[in-house]
Amino acid sequence: MSKIHSTAIVDPKAELDSSVEVGPYSVIGPHVRIDAGTVVGPHAVIEGHTTIGKDNKFFQFCSIGGAPQDKKWDGEPTRLEVGDRNTVREFVSFNVGTVQDEGVTRVGSDNWISAYVHVAHDCQVGSNTIFSNNAQLAGHVQVGDWAILSGFVGVHQFCKIGAHAFIGMYTSLTQDVPPYVLVSGNPAGARGVNLEGLKRRGFSREQLDGIRSAYKLLYRSNLTLEEAKTALLAEEERLPAASADIRLLREFLGTATRGIVR
Incomplete structure (x- = not known):
């Protein structure tokens, strides 16, 4: 039939x-x-x-x-x-x-x-x-693997959303969102690491600690973006269990063309 x-x-x-x-x-x-x-x-x-x-x-x-x-x-x-x-x-x-x-x-x-x-x-x-x-x-627009966009999210042309990022409801994005980062609000702001999503996907404690350390360098250390990239490279070497995750974040920063949500 x-x-x-x-x-x-x-x-x-x-x-x-x-x-x-x-x-x-x-x-x-x-x-x-x-x-x-x-x-x-x-x-x-x-x-x-x-x-x-x-x-x-x-x-x-x-x-x-x-x-x-x-x-x-x-x-x-x-x-x-x-x-x-x-x-x-x-x-x-x-x-x-x-x-x-x-x-x-x-x-x-x-x-x-x-x-x-x-x-x-x-x-x-x-x-x-x-x-x-x-x-x-x-x-x-580019959207990485495992990213989550909540209801009514609007993304401006040419923006990039990294892997495992989470975008909160009604957020309007005009800049790039690095991997693992939870973003919400208007204007959009970084609210932390998407820990719940990463836990559900089986990230180890060592990986989560490494990603949180990288987030602090990028968002809470008063570093310029270029300084943060250098610091993240050092973190890769210091935290081998999370080196691949930190590298993903650092390499994303090298491709960001609209600036990142900070």
């Missing part, structure tokens, strides 16, 4: 694994590829040059692979790539990229994307993230 509902419109050129399910009244465009086990709910639209991996679940009324909300876009065949095992809830929108960047928007694997989330053109979203309802990414 076909797993594509009789009322769905699937372009003959689309490439769908035989196990893909497509619900009533959904529309799948000609340049779409969907791998095994993925379920597309009713009234969803998947278009553009879009590649979707395995075992994803798209709920009703999603808009996936649509044109960028960018006046510079002129119909170029830019792309959207979505990984595996993502849950994408109602009214979520993912846009394809633009030629002003890499030309591709990417969403990794094992992400939980709640209702009304928007991922704009050229965003790069890692894996195991959580986006609560109405979290909004402008263009060219």
Whole structure:
């Protein structure tokens, strides 16, 4: 029995694994590829040059692979790539990229994307993230693995959010957020280390102590950013159990282009 509902419109050129399910009244465009086990709910639209991996679940009324909300876009065949095992809830929108960047928007694997989330053109979203309802990414935003965006978070274009960061509800981000840092408020401010999240992910006591020590150097030692980078390098050598975690933080600081939330 076909797993594509009789009322769905699937372009003959689309490439769908035989196990893909497509619900009533959904529309799948000609340049779409969907791998095994993925379920597309009713009234969803998947278009553009879009590649979707395995075992994803798209709920009703999603808009996936649509044109960028960018006046510079002129119909170029830019792309959207979505990984595996993502849950994408109602009214979520993912846009394809633009030629002003890499030309591709990417969403990794094992992400939980709640209702009304928007991922704009050229965003790069890692894996195991959580986006609560109405979290909004402008263009060219980067989000690291395991980051959590609470409800109604708004992220300015070109901002970067590091791995394991936590962004509190209603926060408006206009600067980069380093890994492990908990940020909230308007204007956004650093409130500490995302300890609860790190504990849930099995970070050891030694790792947590090292990350807290690095946070104090960055945020509570009255050091300039360059001085903090030097101090963090010394911490890597002093705390071998947390050296990889501190290195991740230090290397992120070297890529921050909008300044960091402090």
